[in-house]
Every structure is written in C-alpha cells, then in structure tokens.
Amino acid sequence: MNLQYSGEEIIAADKAAVWKAITDPEWVGRCIPEVVDVTVRDPTHFDAVAKVGVGPVRGNFKFRFELVPGASGDRMDMKISGGGFGSAVDLTAGADVSDAGGGQTKLSWSGQAVARGPVAAVGGRVLDAQAQKLISQTFANVRERLSRR
C-alpha cells in the first residue's frame, strides 16, 4: 500500500537556524514522536527507536533514517525505513525550507509511506494512521522545539 501526506509548518526562527537544526541527525532524531532512543551512525545516518501505539499496534519499533540535505540549503529529504515481523515500511519525507519573512521560516513538507508484507496486509489502516503521525508529528516537533528557543 502506498500512502501520501503533506503539510506546512511556520517556524519562529530564521532559515539558517532551522537549517542548522535539521541537518543535525541527533537533533532531528529527537523530533520523532514518542522517540525512545537515538543512535547516530554518521553525519547523515541515524537509528531511532520509537514507541508506536495505535489501536492494536503497540510496542517499540526501530527505524533507520537517512538525511539527504540539498546542496543549495533549501531542501531537505529524509529516507526512513522500518520493519519487523517480516514486513517493510519505507517512508520518504521532504521539506522545502524557505524564508517566510519576519524572522520566520516555512517548511512545506510532503511524505509518502510504502508498506509491504503482513503489516500492510493485516494492519493497513492502522499503519496509515501511524505513518501520518510519524511524519507530520516530526515536522510539528521541529517547529515546536525551534520556536520555543
């Protein structure tokens, strides 16, 4: 199954600060909802263990993240792969980073999730809710944490 999401966040911080934050794997890892543990493997790769809890699907799940920063500094792409129980969940999320004026920065993000195996066959609808939460909450948390400063 193939699911698509998109959204927008206005952050009360300037573009440079935002860019600095979202290129830091440790920092991005901490923006994942219900994150339990983040292990940075290199400047663009990290593993995160997050608590998942939608309906019957509950427990800690491991996700592998790859950050793909655009050279021009106004596009960040993210590849996320998770799985377990013979299933694979591949998420991709990308955000255009642009100056929104008044020291604010706009993140226009979009993402999609592709699920394969029993998780898609049996938990499809549950997964939809979870993938949406994972992607949208991550960007919402980016705003939260930067705006708080």
Add this chain to the structure above:
Amino acid sequence: MIPAAFEYIRAGSADDAFAQLQRLGADARVLAGGQSLIPAMRFRLARPAVLIDINAIKELSNIGIDNGRLTLGAVARDCAIERAPWIGERRWSLLHDASRVVADPVVRQMGTIVGSLCHNDPAGDWTTVALATRAEVVVRGKAGSRTVPIDEFLVDSFTTAVAEGEMATAVRFPVPGDRTAGSYQKVERKVGDFATAAAAVQVTLAEDGTIRDAGIALSAAGPCAVRVSEAEALLKGQKPTAEVIRGAAAAASKKSAPQADLRGSVAYKKNLAGVLVSRGLRQALARLGVQS
C-alpha cells in the same frame, strides 16, 4: 503464528485491573474478548509487554436495565445480547439486528461490545450502533469513573477517549420508548467480514405519527463510525414519507467518505450508504407498523 512473549495477569476485580493499568501504563493492554487483539498479536502487530485479563471479573460481565439505561459491562459478550430475554422487543430491534451480524457466530461467543467500541475499527458494527442509539461509555480514570458520550468517545481510527492507564468499564444504551424501532443494514462479502458498508438506524414516532427522534449512523464511511446528523435533522418532526426517506438517504450518501479497498470502490460504498439508510428506515418504520 505465535505471539511475541508477554506477561499475563488475571485481574480479580475492576479495582485490581485498574490498579495494574495505573502501575504498568503503556506497557499493558487490557484483554477482554481478545477477538481483535489476539489475531493482531499472532501477526506480532500488537506486542504488549503485559496482558491484564479482565474476563473473570463478574462485575464487568453484567447486563442490566436500570433507571432508563441498558448497561453492558466490559466483558458482556456479543452473544449475550442475542440471547437476552428482552431482545425480542421491537424497541431493541437495532441492537438485535446488529448482534446477529457482528463477526461470526463463534467469535460472538467471546467478543465483547465494549471491546469492539475501544478497538474503534472504521468498519466496526457496535460503534455505529452506539452512535445511532446515542450510547455513552463509562471510562475509569485517575479521577474516578466518567461517562463519555459516544460522539466524544470515538476520536479517530483505532483511537478513543480512553487515555493511557484508563479503561472502559461499561457501555450504556438509553432504553428507547415503545414507539421506537431500529434496523441494522450491513453489506459484507461473507459472514465474519468487516462491513463493506453498514447503516444503523433508529426512529421514535410521536403520537401524531411524525418522527420525534432519529438516530442515523454509518460504518466504513470515514476514519471511524459516522453520525449523519443532516439526515437526523431532516427526519425530525416529519411524517415518514418516501420523499423524506429519500432525502435522508441522499444525506447519508453525501456524508459517507469511505476508503477504497478490497471491499469496494469509493463510489460503490457511497452508494451503499444511501441504499442502506433508506432500507433501514423502511424496515424500522415497518416494525412500527408504518408502510413507507
């Protein structure tokens, strides 16, 4: 297929179960009928660290009518409704209809009404019935028990007003007047399937034969069961004519926002929403001796 390992606790009382939940928080899941949870665990989609089994708690298996409310405890089974002595009364026809098409006859021996409300599957049956009957769910939390109207209880797909560490202990259905009847119309691919589409309908007639009150809800028509308030408003105070029914059906079809899946296309499911509401209304009215 074998579930991941977990710890099992059999709760002796509602207090005991609640205390355990408070102690264990997110690691624990309440096991009632288990007819959705256990298959999910066999596929390892669900892997709770601890199961708190509430099946042995007598006080939670009660089914009783007191001060205008039918109360079903958290482990009251689907089959108990089907076999209740009063279920033949036409005022209960909506519950009766539904109790015969939930899951399959064997699953209904274990499955519970409250459990199915808490699971809140978008294509569930009891959630839809609860909306049409304006039921309320008793939720036990830190601050004691509170009563949550079903419209607030159903938050999103597989998500309810029951917060972490809380548990639903009962569902309450208002006892309808004797000029009330209902109907549950479900299209399923085969017995045991979730609804392709389903409509729960309940109408109460006034002395003058006009519709005093109507409850209309749809299954598999959104993230979770959907109340068609537009149709309810349209019916209220009206004589039950074919035209009024057509209007209600159209409203239902319009309100339905289903997902396309193996059960059918969006267009087909929206069509069904209308057809089933119209059939449900006609059957409910027929049960009240009104031909429409």
Add this chain to the structure above:
Amino acid sequence: MSIEATPKGSMGVAMKRKEDPRFLQGKGNYVDDLSFPGMLHMAIVRSPYPHAEIVNIDGSAALKVPGVKAVITGKDLEAAGLGWLPTFHGYDKQMVLAIGKVLFQYQEVAAVFAESRAAAADGAEAVEVEYKPLPVVADPFVAKQDEVLLRPDREAKTNHIYHWEVGDKDKTAQALGAAEKVIKQRIWFPRCHPAPLEPCGCVAQFDTMGRLTFHVTSQAPHVYRTAITIVTGIPEDKIRVISPDIGGGFGNKVPVYPGYVCAIVGALKLGRPVKWIESRTENLTSTGFARDYHMDVEIGARADGTVTALRVSTTADHGAFDAAADPTKYPAGMFGVVTGSYTFPVAHAEVDAYFTNKAPGGIAYRCSFRVTEASYAIERGMDILADELGMDPVELRRKNFVRKDQFPYASALGFTYDSGDYHRTLDVALEKIGYQALLKQQAEKRAKGELMGIGFSTFTEVVGAGPSKHFDILGIKMFDSAEIRIHPTGSGIVRAGTKSQGQGHETTWAQIVAEELGLDPQNIMVEEGDTDTAPYGLGTYASRSTPVAGAAIAMAARRIRERARKIAAHLMEVGEGDVEWKDYKFQVKGVPAKSVTMKEVAFAAYTNPGQNEPGLEATQYYDPPNMTFPHGAYVAVVDVDRETGEVKVRRFLAVDDCGTVINPLIVEGQIHGGLTEGFAIAFMQEIQYDKDGNNLNTNFTDYLVPTSLESPKWETANTVTPSPHHPIGAKGVGESPNVGSPAAFVNAVIDALSPFGVRHIDMPITRDKVWRAIRDSDPAKG
C-alpha cells in the same frame, strides 16, 4: 434429487465411508499431529519485497534467541549443491532459499530451526535481512516487453517462458475470415488458490542408518521420493515418504516446496527430526496458485448458429518460477479440450507464458491441468455467441453438441472423446430445473424491472492422465498401480499408488475389489501413501484416481480371479475351462448347484492349492489407453439486487455424467464440494497483486472461503454413459463441478444484466463490479 446408480453387489452402493470413524473422533493422523523425541520446529524468513537484491543476511541475533539451533540461507544451500529444485514439468527450476535476489513477495529467504514453535518464530523475526529494491513487474503484459529481465539465471534472456500451440492455425484463420458471424472476447480467469483447510507441512527425520523418513502433505508421495533423490542425491532406497491423512489438497499439495527441502537439510545437519508447518499466510502467498490465464476467445459461426471455427490465444502469468505441475509435453496441460462439447470443424489454441514478480505456480485447482480455464472460455464464448445471434443459449448448444453416434469423437484439437450423451444430459437438466417455467417467470420479473438470470454450462472434461505415450512428470510415465492380497479367511488388503485427501479411497477401492471378487468390502483394507509399502503410482490429482488407479485395482482383482479360477477347478475337481464366474462365485458351467465362493477358494489357496501356485495375490500397473471424458449440464438461477449489486444464487442444478458410479454417496459429496469451490471462484476468490507486486489476499480475512450461509443449496442428478475403455466404465468426478460451474454462475449473472447490455464481467463477480456494470450501462436500456 440426488445421484443415482443401480446397485449390484458392492458396486453402486451408497456405502458409508470406512475412514469416517477416526475423523469423527479426532483420531485422524495429519502431519501436524505427529511428534517425535527431540523434534525441532522450523520457521521461514520471507521477503517483504517482490523484487530486490539481497545485500546482507544477518542471523547472529537469531542465534542468540533461546532455543534457536541454526539458521540456513540460500548461500549455505548453494554451497551444498542444494540451491535449486526442479519444477515438475521440467521447464524451469526454483530457488529453495533466495540466492542473490528475491523474485516475489513472501519468497523463502532463510530457515530457522529451534526447540519450539515459539522459539522458531522468535528466531525468524530476529534474522536481519537488508534488501535493495529492484523494479517490479506484476503484469504479464508488461513482462512481455522484456524491459526488466526477471530471470537472468536462465539461458534465454527473456521473460517469455514458452509458446505452445495446437490445431490448424491457417485453416482456422480462413474459417474465421469466412464466417458469417464472429465473436471476440478477452476473458480472464483470475489467479486463485486451492487453500485446503490444512496448510502444507512435513516432518523430516533420519535414522541411525542414515535413512530418511519424510512425513509430508503430499498428493503424490512416490513422485516426491524420486524428486528428493534428484535434488539431494540420497538414494531412493534410503528414503521413505509417508503421506498421512491429508486435510484437503485440491492440487495445492502436488508440487514439492522449498520448505520441504529446508526441513530435510535441517534434519540432516542437526541430526534431529524437523517439523515445518506453514501458516495460512505462507500457504496463500507462496504455495501453488491456479489459473491467471488471459484468454482471447474467437468463435466463428454461420447465421443459423452452426459453429465453424474456434481460436483461443492465451497469455499466462506463471509468476517468478514456472512451477506449474503439468505433464512434460503439455506446458498448458489439457487446454486443448477448449473446443468443449461442440463439433468445431477447425480450431487453434496457443498459450504464451511469462515470468512476473508473483508467487510461482499454475497448478490445477481441482482441475485436470488447465481444463477449468478451457471449459470456462468456451462456455462463456458460446453464451456471448448466442447473445449476438439472438439465439437461446440452450438451442445454440444443442445445435452444436457432439452427437451420441459420433463417439468416439476426434476433436479438432487432437483428443478422442471416449463416450457421452450430451443431448440427454441437457434434457434431464432442463426437465428437472423447469426451464420453460423459469423463462416465463424471468419475463414477468423483467417487466417489473427485477433482475433474474438463468445460466448454463454444458461442459466436457478430460481426466485420467494418462497414456504413457503422451504423459509423464519428470520423465515418469503417468500410469498407476495396485497390489491386492487376499488373506486365507477371505479378507484382504489393497494398496495403490494414489493418496486420498478426502475422496474416500478407503471405501471406494474396497468396493471395487469386493465387487470383482464377491467379498465383503468391510473386510478389504485399503492402504495408500507409504512408499515403502504401496506400489509406485503418480498420485491423486487431475481426477486420475478412479480412471487410472481404479482401473488398476479392478484389473488386479481380475488377475486374482483368474488364479482363483484354477484353484476353484481343483476344488470342484473339474477342468478350468468348465468353471465360470457367476453371481459372485465360481460355478461349474451348467451346474449352478456345484459352486465355491471366493472365501472358500482363498482358504484353499493357503491350505490346499493343489498343483497351483499357493497364495492369492496380484499386482497391476495400468497404462490407460485413453483419457476419460466426463461431462455435465449445469444450470444456475440467480437474482440480482440492482441497488447493491448483490447476486443471490436461488437454485443450482448439476447433472453429471461420470460413467459408472462406484458409490453415489461419495460422488454426490464430491459434486457438492466442487460446486462450492466453483461458487467461491465465481464470486469471491482472487489472489490480487497491486502494481508494486504486493499480495493483497494473504489470509482468510481477504481470501474468501464461503460459509454455510453464502453457499447455495445444491441440487444434483446424473446420467450414466460408461467409458468404453475403462475396466469398470468409470470416468472420475471430483473436478467436474469445479470445472463446469464457474461458467454457469457467470452466464447467469450476465443473463440477469442483459437488459443493460452487459456483455461480460471477469470473475470474481463482486457486488461492486455488478453495481458499476449497471451504472455504466447504456441508460437507454434497463
């Protein structure tokens, strides 16, 4: 209404099944019921990706799971020369565990061995596999383009597996060109799955002498033994294959699956018995599927309805490996029976098969090698032709039937139909269903805007593979065998190369022997499925048990009768020539008073054989001279709800002709079961893949098996046209109802929708499809 036979001795008797008491008391002996000291459990790690490179497999975490003993991968097997296994009809080979890349979702990637079911499952979950996804081809028409090559391991660098054709291409083209009427329709028989209630499984164990005992859910134990030798090199005498009780097969338990090889390897490597029982998900996603034939059907006819030519061009989707279990020379099985019950002067059929990133298979789901596809194509085609000619489909069929006096009939595609009486079978059906009354009622309902449909299927099947000059699997000729021993006190044992999966062989085989020898069927024991004791046979599928093994049993019994005749002559002190077999005993010709029973002869065979060879045993291998051709006339009556698209099957009548009926109770049971599977295929069953190659029907919540509530109440009747070449005239029946019924259901639905000008709907006919067909139809109509 029911199946009728004329009982005579033990033949045609509605005898209660001898095997039932053990099943009724929970004492059946299915493979998962077996347990041996020190037995390990195996679980398989499967790919979530339909097409991907395997970057790395890490079993270290799995080996840390308590109870896990070992993890094996494709690399390990390849190193041991066990990387690949041959598919039955020899056109391809299949990976045991993925080597280098995976080619379909849920493909076997690694096997985990552990002390318990749970530990094995935990271990399988802990195996970490890194994949690099590759472009997916989930459609045979895309595969045709050869843009993505799925099987670089093969010599031919193409996704095309084979081209097969039969008939006269040019003459058929000419005839179609000259025809006054030509209909053309693309008809798809969807991918479905036999889904027996008992999944596949096995227990492998080696004794201290290194001999393998392999309990397995197999419809063909002897072929398994030979296949295991071919794959592993273990000599055949060191292998004992035992098929215990089998919880349904329907073709799903004919192929040899990767899990079996892994279990054997594990048992050898770890020196302990290994059990593997697949889950329902594994059964539906990785073991033999059926059909997936896209058929372009063209029929030419004269204006009066006389058919003049048939052309069928098929694109077959075989999945990642060509694991179709067809006879070697018949990659498209018996598809040549596509001319059906009709006298086509010329015809041409061709099949082109392709690889896709889907599960391998193409097995015969309750069907004699692609006969279901063929029968469905022609029976749909005839209805479409009738519709375009404005003819009653019954009249069109009657007009073109092979006539009784034309048998044996040589079909345009090379079969010689043994016998039949199509007109009579159809007449019985019309009379019993009350066709005229139904037509009248339909007209009345249509006037009221109600949708009622009547659908026919007058099919001819070809079963009993088969004559050794044509048929073999892995080179082994498709004969079958029987061995009978009569004990001194007149009871006996019969062993055959077949294996019942619910067909009731323990009863019917005993009835055949009892009939031939005048003994009590209750005292004839039947044993099958143990390669150490049963004579070599090709097994039970393709409705071949009765046509082939049944014949062998009757002939073995007759051999015993001939030996018994000598002893009878000795007992009655007359010349052998003066002894005749009459009224189930030996009599002196013309002196009925002077006779001996088989019981008496049996005793003498061990106590007083005279100059004759002692004992009373015989073995018979039977190579059938021809196939048998059961036929039937089926009628479905349906009502369609135009608002919901729901189809209600109001009545269904099956009139079958399977030749001589051995046990009417069992024949009727077979028909009921086959009809229910046909019903499921017509209305609910499909293994669907999305464009990304994800299997969407992986368990019983989405791969639907009808319950007692959806299933119609079946009506049955029969005619009897014995097979001239079969020793007891029997033809086989197990598959007819599944072969013949889908077209009847679909024809009935299309007839109901004819007011809307609906011409065809592909199976499964869901409510959604029916509703959309009505919605999208010509508004002027209906």
Add this chain to the structure above:
Amino acid sequence: MRVSIKVNGVAHERDVEPRTLLVYFLREHCGLTGTHVGCDTSSCGCCVVVLDGDTAVKSCTMFAAQADGREVSTVEGLAQGGALHPLQQAFWDNHGLQCGFCTPGMLMTSYALLKHKPNPSETEVREELAGNLCRCTGYNNIVKAVRQAAETLQAAPVQK
C-alpha cells in the same frame, strides 16, 4: 506459568508460557490433536472447542491462561463408552465429512448450538455454522447431519 484445565473431564496441569494458545495447549501439552489449526485470523473454525459445557470458542484466539480453572470439551470427548455421539453418527450417516480436517470444529460448534437451540431450522443451522469453514462438502450434508442429530437428541437426550 502454571495452568490447570479440565479437558473432557480430566484435569491437565502444566507449566506453559503465557503466550501459549489454548489450541496448542490441547494439541501439544495434552496430546489431544483432534482440534486443528487452519488459519491465523480466527476465520476457519477448525479449532473450535466447547468451554464450560455450552460455549463454542475458537481455541486459536484464546490463551491457555484464560482457560485456567475452566472446563474444555474437545472432539475426543464426544463419544461415550465406545458409542458415537448422535452428532458423530449423523455426520457419518449423511456423509457430512470428506477430508475430516474441519470436522472436529464443526462437531463442537454443532454441539454447543444444540445446547442453545435443540431444534434448529435449516436456516438456523446454516447461520450458526457460519463461523466454521469447510472446503470439501459444500455444507449440504453437514446441515442435514446436524438436523438429524437434533432429532435423535430430542428423542433420547445424551447424558452430558
């Protein structure tokens, strides 16, 4: 954990993992292999057993721990003193089984059904058996068998 379950009148006390499904407790801990497993989704009914005398449940969708201290009846307990239970006899008489894999579940569901509805109509039987799948018989003969058993039982009730 320790569980004690009375199966067909005999107490079976065993140490099991909490995740042990009742069906595997019966099959692998009690050696009662008449109860079968045909799916993973509570769909097929091959695993149906009777709980506390009159409740048919799918033993693959229940943990052994849940049955601790309760009574379970399986197909092995139907026949009494070598005599088939009227349901078993009726399935035999009417050819209500072929491969036999669904049969134990069918029998146990029917057993519970007749406790609640001693004289079910054909439609009621079809409704009540709809949680049990059969691939072989097409159900006609199973429905016949259950109704024959109902008649027999009403004429001469079996003590148990």
